[in-house]
Amino acid sequence: MAVFWKTMAGGLLLALSLTLLLGAEGQGNGRGKKEVSGRATVYLGQDRDIWSPLVHTTVNLSEISSIKSSFQLRTFDPEGVIFYGDTKNGDDWFVLSLKDGIPLMQMSKEDTLVSVAGGLKLNDGKWHTLEVSNQEKFVILEVDGSNRLVLGMQSKQTEEVLSGELRLALGGVLMDKEKLFVQFEPQMDGCVREGNWLNLSLPWETEAEELWPCYQNVQPGSYFPGTGFAIFNTSVFPIESDDGVMAELLGDFSKMDGTILSIKAPGQDLMFALVANNNKEEVTLTFGKDTVSMKDNFKRLVITFKTDLLQVLQDEDESNTTTLSMRSESHPDYLTTWREGRLAVGGLLGEGEDNVGSQFLTGCLEKIRVQGRDLDLDLAVKHMSISSHSCAA
Template sequence: MAVLCKAVADGLLLSLSLALLGWGAEGQGNGRGLRQVSGGSTVYLSQDRDIWRPLIHTTVNLSEVSSIKSSFQLRTFDPEGVIFYGDTKDGEDWFVLSLKDGIPLMQMRKEDMLVSVAGGPKLNDGKWHTLEVSNKGQFVILDVDGSSGLVVGMQSKLMEEVISGKLRMALGGILINKDKMIVEFEPRMDGCVREGSWLNLNSPWEMEASELWPCHENIQPGSYFSGSGVAIFDTSVFTFDEDDGVRFELAGNFSHMDGTIFSIKAPGRELTVALVANNNTKEVTLTVGAQRISMSKTLQRLVLTFQPELLQVYQEEPKLTELDVTLLRNPGVWSTWREGRLAIGSLLGEGDDNVGSHFLTGCLKEIQVQGKDLDLDLAITLKSVSSHSCPA
């Protein structure tokens, strides 16, 4: 056991010292024409891109690394996602810091050793937290808001070796195959990083996007749709029983919404169900096939139970009451749930791959299927949506 602990410690310390403590601030670019930003910039991590690709990244010479301390602030309601990544030897040795169940998770590889360490307080409470990583003697310490969140003790001769070559760093993604991770996690992080102080390096960060999306000054839990976003699910992934049906629940301030809240459509068929908020008429309209029901935009919660021959609808205004369901007997609704698609934030179009139009603007504070919160990060298509936060 002592030999194993020492081997783990050797790899952990070297990975942490090289990767975790290696972010740059301002400096010269590498001439590739990519836009450069400061390491101290405020960065929204969930900007649209390939979900595993970094939002910004940089490369520095290891000989330039002289500091043993880095700090930054993180704010999120999201319990899971990648924060940053570092590697040497073109990805042979690597390090990843993420959240899993809201708790910091560090994964790394050094030579043939794979290490995973998790610990510290939950950070997905929507507050700004200051994270500081330092190397003190035989310990690597992750401090959270001035208190020790994760302490790893180690002793290794490897740290006496001359460090040379390149160090790559990335924010919001990784530069290796995701299959190399020891602990699987959903990479997309609806969160913000700011006020980074990354060693004494003078290297800029490069970004693939033309601009960085801003972070809202104040946030609240929910899912925010800016008027161009959509989350699409295959309805077949939801488990259900014909006797009980499928319970779909939405909550929020409907009076502040405009556009398609959700729609359901099966491949090759007409649109089956759609819920649309209209600022002009001050109404929320539920369409089931060719039938329509209008509701006041003062409603705060809507519960729909899909059954083989019936769609039951309840609205909360402010009490939860059942609507007149005599017009909602539509067997096509049930078959759609068995083989269709659910789009939240958009009206599905005629083509099966068309994400639709008439996008939603507003905040859904709660989205549930079968009594469980729906994680939009698991959608087959997620575009321009803040999956876990809304502007307050």
């Protein structure tokens, strides 16, 4: 084994960590922690601290005899942690993630940081097979049998025989995130399955009482289960012209129930709310003291705030346009509210330090766009039950 480790030094740590990730079969460890099969299908976006691993395990380096493995990944999310591994209690480590939909590998060994990113975007909602292998001082990530990403490292220090333990984690990291060479948002709304790893059989541990399932079929969008909402500061969407403020929402409104969108500034009355009522088969828009009800048989809603009017367009039909005048005192000053306020997706903004309201949304918003920008709910303050990038199809 000493010859084996010396020959595979440098890139081997990363390769072994990658190849071990999901191949274990669950078994008792006597420590009283909840265990899961390493071959299980796992939803990475489960509720927890955003940097904490969902599942993790530890293996003795002396037990490792293979350096090749594969697993499948499916996601619409462009960014997040897939898995992590380290030795020396975190002094040497690696992270495999996505950034802008592209695989990104980062590695630290003997105080040297290396990163590499490349290949096709993987956040298309399809299952992709990732295979990792080691060739001398190079780690090779192969996607769907062809696209390759290669990470190499050459150290001038004397190679050592690795011993001790290898820690592995899925969906999070075990070292200080500030050590990352390339920073990224950690939350990953995605699934992994069908690990094929080594000849080892080891259990994975989780602090979760129960692992959330992965849906058989998914579509792009943000799913709200009726337990929370996402909040943005409206100041991050500046008003850049006389066109005012525009919000665009896509989805099957007939399948939504609860508050879709609300806007409010601290210490002020609620400026705007959009609420779906599945029982009445209608969507109600409230702006100031005015209320407008619409049948919920549309798939697209464009709301435009201008200096003197509020315009609401259903689908692409210009005849289904609702206009409210802003010249009366019954309407709030939307410009002031927009500079100082909060925008909530999936809930009604209320008073208090937590801004907690009610009428949480149940349903799927296929797209949310404000001021021409697609909203990434991972950048909001949001309830962890919300799936930021996928809905059950």
